[in-house]
Amino acid sequence: MAITRYVEPGRVALVNYGKNVHKLGVIVDILDENRVLLDGPTTGVAREVYPLKRLYLTGLKVSILRGARTKTLSKALEKDNISEKWEKTSKAKKHALKMKRTSLNDYDRFVVSNLKRRRAFELRRKAK
Structure with missing residues (x-):
């Protein structure tokens, strides 16, 4: 299979570990083969260095230049409607279902069972 999700500036990534778990960010710059600079102005992810092991690369991409400012990034996110596109992906739908299941209480789990x-x-x- 061909690789389609490259680590590149503008690639939207989902944080899968740490204080910003399950939040979206955008790769702004590539520092080395294991670390990137991630920023998420609309999702609350502060601009900081993340190891690639803590990111899930999505198929979404924003058209920005390397090292773009936060203001430029937020305008590009608004222009490309990334939040709406993300909500339509299967990964986002599975995540929403998982969060809904974890919020159930004992009685709700009993009803589902x-x-x-x-x-x-x-x-x-x-079938018979």
Whole structure:
């Protein structure tokens, strides 16, 4: 398979570890083969150095130059409607579902469990 998600300035990345976990940022500059400068003016990610191991590269890209300022980056994010495009991706939908499941209380988990059992019972009955 060909690699389609390159580490490049303007690539939108999801932070998968640390204090900004599950927040989007944009790669502004590449420092070396393991670290990048990440900034997320609209999502609350401060401009700082991140190791690539803590980032999930998305298929989204913003048209900015290397080392762009925060103000320039926020204008580019608004222009390209990155937040709307992100909400349409399968990764964002899976993340939203996961967050919804983690916020359930005991009773809600019990209800979901019963609904799963009923659905399985109906599928087995229809299969016969």
